[in-house]
Amino acid sequence: MIDGGIKERIKSIVGEKNFTDNPFDLIAYSADGSEAEGMAEAISWVITSEQVSEIMKLANEKRFTVTPRGAATGLSGGAVAKQGLIMDFSRMNTILEIDQKNLTATVEAGVVLADLNKELEKQGTGLFFPPMPASDSVAQVGGSIAENAGGVRAVKYGVMRDWILGLEIVLPTGEIINEGGKTRKNVSGYDLIGLLTGSEGTLGIITKATVGLTPIPESRLSALAYFDTPENAGKFIFALFQSGLDISAGEILDRQTLNTVAGYTGMDFPDCGAMILLEMDGDMEDIKRRLAKLEELFKSSVGISDYRLAWDPVENLELWRARKAALPSMAQLKPNVVIEDTTVPLSKIPELLKRMEELAKQFNIRIPCYGHIGDGNIHPMFLFDPRDHDEAKRAHDAVKVMGDIVLKDLQGTVTGEHGVGTEKKMFMLAEHGQAKMNLWRRIKKAFDPNGILNPGKIFDYD
Ligand SMILES: Cc1cc2nc3c(=O)[nH]c(=O)nc-3n(C[C@H](O)[C@H](O)[C@H](O)COP(=O)(O)OP(=O)(O)OC[C@H]3O[C@@H](n4cnc5c(N)ncnc54)[C@H](O)[C@@H]3O)c2cc1C
Numbered sequence: 211m212i213d214g215g216i217k218e219r220i221k222s223i224v225g226e227k228n229f230t231d232n233p234f235d236l237i238a239y240s241a242d243g244s245e246a247e248g249m250a251e252a253i254s255w256v257i258t259s260e261q262v263s264e265i266m267k268l269a270n271e272k273r274f275t276v277t278p279r280g281a282a283t284g285l286s287g288g289a290v291a292k293q294g295l296i297m298d299f300s301r302m303n304t305i306l307e308i309d310q311k312n313l314t315a316t317v318e319a320g321v322v323l324a325d326l327n328k329e330l331e332k333q334g335t336g337l338f339f340p341p342m343p344a345s346d347s348v349a350q351v352g353g354s355i356a357e358n359a360g361g362v363r364a365v366k367y368g369v370m371r372d373w374i375l376g377l378e379i380v381l382p383t384g385e386i387i388n389e390g391g392k393t394r395k396n397v398s399g400y401d402l403i404g405l406l407t408g409s410e411g412t413l414g415i416i417t418k419a420t421v422g423l424t425p426i427p428e429s430r431l432s433a434l435a436y437f438d439t440p441e442n443a444g445k446f447i448f449a450l451f452q453s454g455l456d457i458s459a460g461e462i463l464d465r466q467t468l469n470t471v472a473g474y475t476g477m478d479f480p481d482c483g484a485m486i487l488l489e490m491d492g493d494m495e496d497i498k499r500r501l502a503k504l505e506e507l508f509k510s511s512v513g514i515s516d517y518r519l520a521w522d523p524v525e526n527l528e529l530w531r532a533r534k535a536a537l538p539s540m541a542q543l544k545p546n547v548v549i550e551d552t553t554v555p556l557s558k559i560p561e562l563l564k565r566m567e568e569l570a571k572q573f574n575i576r577i578p579c580y581g582h583i584g585d586g587n588i589h590p591m592f593l594f595d596p597r598d599h600d601e602a603k604r605a606h607d608a609v610k611v612m613g614d615i616v617l618k619d620l621q622g623t624v625t626g627e628h629g630v631g632t633e634k635k636m637f638m639l640a641e642h643g644q645a646k647m648n649l650w651r652r653i654k655k656a657f658d659p660n661g662i663l664n665p666g667k668i669f670d671y672d
Contacts, residue, residue, distance in 0.1 A: 246287025280353025286631030319352025358408030442513030460584020553626030
């Protein structure tokens with residue numbers, strides 16, 4: 211409970227203008243991109259690591275909980291608090307250093323991902339920070355590290371963890387520690403960067419990060435192909451990897467998604483079971499050579515009814531139109547959606563897509579699927595109208611069965627990039643087992659003995 215005395219102490223740390231307990235503000239902060247909801251008791255904007263540290267010391271002294279919050283684009287409820295203080299990072303947003311010689315940037319946690327790339331461009335560095343989730347125009351560095359976010363180019367460039375060289379972390383008990391730095395290799399002691407990345411703000415608060423950068427590729431070109439069935443699209447991806455052709459993005463849109471996009475944008479698609487979109491980057495001559503090889507592979511593959519190759523950047527943008535419209539177009543079908551991010555081994559993609567079609571029939575709901583077929587990370591979209599209570603129940607029941615299918619039959623995971631938060635806690639025991647969860651509890655206790663930081667996320671600590 212945050213009483214009046216505690217509120218005054220928080221204000222004395224962050225300043226009057228960086229604190230609110232106004233109910234309208236609390237309502238505005240009561241959700242993220244998921245279905246989770248909850249009202250905190252107060253919000254503070256932090257500007258310095260020392261303020262974060264002071265607040266955490268106070269929280270331990272007075273025993274109130276603290277939930278870090280970036281842009282709240284998270285899709286699993288991680289930044290939603292049912293009590294205590296929300297610590298907002300949007301005002302701690304300075305790009306501290308761009309070090310071209312070491313190909314690194316050091317930034318504060320609240321820097322918006324796209325702003326980092328804009329600054330790199332503005333300074334003419336020729337470098338970029340690759341692991342961009344589709345929410346990069348608002349999502350912050352701290353929140354994205356805490357989620358270990360990926361993006362459409364994860365198939366080539368990996369996820370956040372692959373690009374974090376150093377972190378400044380405020381421990382739940384208030385101490386400020388530094389881990390890593392600018393070196394590309396570092397095996398000195400336990401890998402706390404690995405542990406904190408993807409820990410969803412439950413083990414420590416990220417205040418600064420040093421990230422790796424890489425040269426912007428000269429060009430990007432894409433190709434798309436229409437398949438008779440999603441299973442054949444999945445089989446093609448398997449063949450593509452075996453061919454050794456290097457792609458920088460590999461996306462799929464199933465028939466239901468294409469129909470929805472067609473209704474939303476007026477685009478026309480041939481009658482098919484699924485479309486896949488493949489991107490290649492590098493120097494132009496090399497990409498064109500690889501595109502020609504890809505065309506040969508299209509011609510020799512089963513189930514492709516048509517394909518298109520973009521030979522220049524303008525055509526390339528056109529090929530991406532449908533993929534970019536996939537998420538916004540869903541709102542045409544139903545007002546609400548549970549967005550899943552199931553991830554399976556590459557060889558299991560065809561079965562995953564088939565099983566989602568069967569699941570939609572079994573529960574009489576729509577489950578369009580699209581996503582990052584190149585790394586086995588598919589987004590089944592469980593659509594429903596909340597005013598139709600029966601349909602809403604069927605959609606949520608179907609999500610539970612999806613968990614069983616992914617974990618028991620497909621050796622996958624229920625989350626490849628959106629994290630667990632509160633929304634996927636129900637799957638943790640089945641996915642990880644009791645012994646591992648007991649170890650998690652001991653780790654949590656070692657970092658956060660009083661259970662102050664972001665309680666109730668990933669798993670129940672008690
Ligand atoms: C339209 C849309 C598209 C998306 N596309 C993708 C995608 O392509 N790939 C992908 O991986 N995800 C995607 N996401 C999910 C989400 O955007 C990402 O996980 C994002 O990186 C979260 O950043 P955020 O700043 O919004 O974090 P928030 O949602 O504010 O927080 C996420 C978690 O991080 C914690 N946190 C926040 N700041 C800190 C900090 N400084 N220190 C410690 N913990 C902190 C929070 O407590 C919470 O648990 C998408 C979401 C939307 C709405």
